[in-house]
Amino acid sequence: MLIQADRLWTGGALARDRLLRVDDGRVAAIAAGGDATPDLRVPLLAPALTDLQVNGGGGVMVNSDPSPDALRAIAAAHRALGTGAILPTVITDTANVIEAAAEAAIAVRDEPGQLGLHVEGPHLNVARKGTHDPDRIRPLDERTVRVVERLRAHGVAVKITLAPEVSDLQLVARLAATGAVVSAGHSAATAEETRAALAAGVSCFTHLYNAMPPMTSRAPGILGVALNSDAFAGIIVDGIHVDWDMVRIALRARPRRGLTFAVSDAMATVGGPDHFTLYGQTIAVRDGALVNAEGSLAGAHVDMATSLRNLVRHVGLKEEEALAMCTDIPRACLGLPPQQIGAGTALADLVAFDDDHGRLEIA
Template identity: 65%
Template sequence: MLLATDALWRDGALLRNMGLEITAGRVSDIRPLGTDTPDLHAALVAPLFTDLQVNGGGGVMVNGQPNADGLRAIAAAHRRCGTGTILPTVITDSHDVIEAAAEAALETRGEPGLAGLHIEGPHIAPERRGTHDASKIRPLDEKTVILVERLRGAGLPVMITLAPELADPALLDRLVASKAVVSAGHTKATAEETRAALKRGLSCFTHLYNAMPPMTSREPGVLGAALNSHAHAGIIVDGIHVSWDMVRIALRARPAPGLTFAVSDAMATVGGPDHFTLYGQTITVRDNALINAEGSLAGAHIDLVRTLANLVRHVGLPLSEALAMVSDTPRKVIGLPAPALHIGCALTDLNILTEEFDTLDIA
């Protein structure tokens, strides 16, 4: 079977009018389409995407089921939605829960779709906690540092989100030395405090705008320092957490391309039911937003394919820039090679999409 493509994402470049020969469910040839008559037509073909902030999926939350089967279920749900690699994210909780998630990450090391672990909290600013449980927030401690060092020693990618202004400098230095991705989030840091952390090795920012003080004319704060830095930064592009205008502003403000990547911040409802339980509260989807009992946002109900569509349609990015934000850039952040689309590649490892960014059924 010959599949014609308007756009093909391969090796960090967008190729036009290419053809894929498909044999027994795998790519057997990649070539310019020429004058051949295709059997099917796709608007876009790209390797499955990579998401560095996935709290849950398929009805499962990392915090609620911090074991190997829980991580596998979440990865499977996101794979069905077009994301082939995730960084399961355990949010603020007891050390036992975070340690269990780390053990699960170690147990599933090397399994398809599971890259490592993102520890978001509990070492955050209470004033910027969002939906995180205030009773479980605590200063950065040696227990967490030892856990991160153990994961890194096993070769697993680790991202840890914390409030840098509250972190003990010696412990922060150990996290940096472990080569974990130390990311500022749920923070009230000033611009000066943020720049000091960047000098110590802070290398990323978690969901730009959200759980950060707003910028003002006299106080750029952590957000202003983040935008002006050469550090990587994630951003949620669902039109709810951040308006389209503010996404545009953030992307234009960065000093170089390839610094900002998209995250879903997905919860259990992605590929699952329309509600779940977190910290004993029922979180429900309302108008595509996840709302907790306090009426606050509690994560996001979106996947990266919908995120890609939003980046192109609502933010107005060229397709190549939008694709990098859901594939190549996040993989670079955690030290993974760029996604591969090669001869022999299974169709199940590809996003094959229509003009409406829906999955094209080629069975």
Template identity: 60%
Template structure:
């Protein structure tokens, strides 16, 4: 079936463009042209599907609890139903066997729709900044993790590893960087000098800015200030719980480049699933929009990427085009992937449609397969 979509705004090449017509043939986009009249559908926004680089679970399942291909597929489907068309599944601090099983699962689903690779968050963290991670499973960077990453990279997967750089042996850190994995600083007590040294050593990303790191003070800028003042990309959780809107605005305003900050959900099993899940033998519940463990620590987030876009736009005053970039083009760039739409207008990936409230339109109005 042929169809023409004439959105109020179409996200192309980093900008929201009015007056365009999206030509759809079956489930494929064939052209983007100037609109000459009304189309069959007129959503408010036509945009690439969101890309989420930190997804611990969804649809009632957690990767750590069941590190299998079916878990990864369930997670991807749950987030796709909420407008996120590709995820970087995240396995957090655990026993080597669990992390290896997650790696096996990621290799098996490599190339399937919605799968971007694997994010290994921990276990090489600072105990003082462990957050919800099990301190008994935290250990220094070792060859066990290096072997797992090398196996993933040999299989052609994109890999992100979150660690505390100040606790990593420099020689092992250099070997990890050399694998081509994206090494990200997170759950760290690094000071500003240690952070800058890590960036020089190849740490090229920062995990959920503000959270699980030393707070910034007048005489102790820490990794937080070193990151904000650098061009190193960082992810940030925009649920209004992990980071106050004013602090988010400060971080973005102080950056030398605006295209170096992106949104992550840090989603757990409750996103697209029930209101509780088990982690490390504890039951985590959604309480007033937050996920909290028995110790009172935040245990991931109960948010999806489209809600994150709405939040930074409405609560932090970020222009909508930038908010969309933070959930699409920028995270893809962190992974070394091209934008979902090239400057020529060539369409490379899935698109979604939003109403005037920036909510996802019904599934039968979403184009899922792009040329």
């Protein structure tokens, strides 16, 4: 089978006019396009996308079922939508649930699509809790540090979101020393508190704007420091959590490219039914948004392929900038290199897009 790719995203760059020979479901060779007649032409071909904030998918939530089979089911649901690598996310819950999720992540650590575990909470600021259960929010403690140390000892990548103003910075430094990505979020930290957290080892910010107070001329707060910092930052680009203009402002405010990446913050409805249960409450899709019984946003109903399209179509990014935000930058946040497409790459590990950046089926 011959696939003509007008543009091929590989190794962090766009190659143009490439012909891929595919044998037995894997790329056998890549050459410059010539006179050969392809079996399939696609405008854009890229490695399947990467998402560092996936609470659920395919009707399954990590919190509701912190098991290896659940992590596999969530990864499969996102893979069907063009996301090949995920960081399953367990949000604020009891220590037992978080520890079970950690054991599940250890069990699947070598399986395709599994990047590790994102622990979002429970060490958050109650005033910026979002949909997290306030009764399960608690200060950062030794028990969580030991969970992260265990994950890292097994070679599992970890991202942990916490509010620095309610966290012991000595414990934050211990988390960072394990190689975990410590991310500030669900926080009302002042600028001074945020800078202190960066000095202690915080290297990322979770879903910019959301669950953070707005910055003002005299109080930049966590958001202002985040935008000005050299730390990584995730942002939800569904057009609901953050207005398109605010996405543009955030990207222009960063000191350089390569620091801000898209996250889905996907819940069980992505690739699944239009509702699910979290903390005993029904969360449902209403006009494209996920809301809880109080009418508050509760995660997102978007996938990474749609996020990429949004970045180009609504935010106005160049194609290569949007691709980087959905592939290489989140990988860099975890210390991973850009993905290469070459001989041996499975067709199932690629995602194709049309001229309008809608996802195409190629397998």
